[in-house]
Amino acid sequence: MLLSGLNLSTLDNNKDRSIKRGAEVYIFHCQRCHMPDGLGGENLYPPLSGSDYLFNNINQSIKIVMMGSDKDIIVNGKTHDMDMEATYLTDKEIADVMNFILNSWENSYEGIITEENVEAFR
Numbered sequence: 001m002l003l004s005g006l007n008l009s010t011l012d013n014n015k016d017r018s019i020k021r022g023a024e025v026y027i028f029h030c031q032r033c034h035m036p037d038g039l040g041g042e043n044l045y046p047p048l049s050g051s052d053y054l055f056n057n058i059n060q061s062i063k064i065v066m067m068g069s070d071k072d073i074i075v076n077g078k079t080h081d082m083d084m085e086a087t088y089l090t091d092k093e094i095a096d097v098m099n100f101i102l103n104s105w106e107n108s109y110e111g112i113i114t115e116e117n118v119e120a121f122r
């Protein structure tokens with residue numbers, strides 16, 4: 001669906017560039033909790049690498065990155081009740097960091113998250 005009408009090599013280039021920018025966003029805004037290996041921290045911070053939550057709830061994950069989360073969420077069978085604060089990132093930064101986390105460590109995602117996808121949740 002995301003691929004229709006798009007030139008694949010353009011998509012790859014855009015995606016690669018977005019992932020590279022997303023790596024910077026991750027280092028500054030996410031790594032201290034979710035860790036450089038994306039595995040999070042013990043009982044406090046959920047993993048992003050191999051997270052079933054992330055892949056089953058991509059839209060909800062965009063919202064979490066945008067607005068934070070004070071709900072209990074279950075990641076790989078484990079309940080997390082710590083809060084995540086809103087990040088105050090731009091739509092572009094959120095799209096970039098989503099593309100980074102969806103395609104890093106053991107994660108890989110065929111599609112691409114665009115600024116427009118993120119904007120839809122404002």
Ligand code: HEC
Nearest residue numbers: 029030033046047051053054061069071073080082083084
């Ligand atoms: C201060 C620590 C902290 C920071 C910084 C942080 N998170 Fe989180 N994150 C959490 C916690 C805690 C949860 C679980 C929230 C809950 O239980 O409601 C979470 C949940 C998530 C989830 C959904 C659950 C999962 O593991 O798949 C995603 C996706 C996510 N964070 C991505 C990010 C991204 C991307 C950034 C950087 C832009 C970021 N987080 C920054 C602490 C943090």
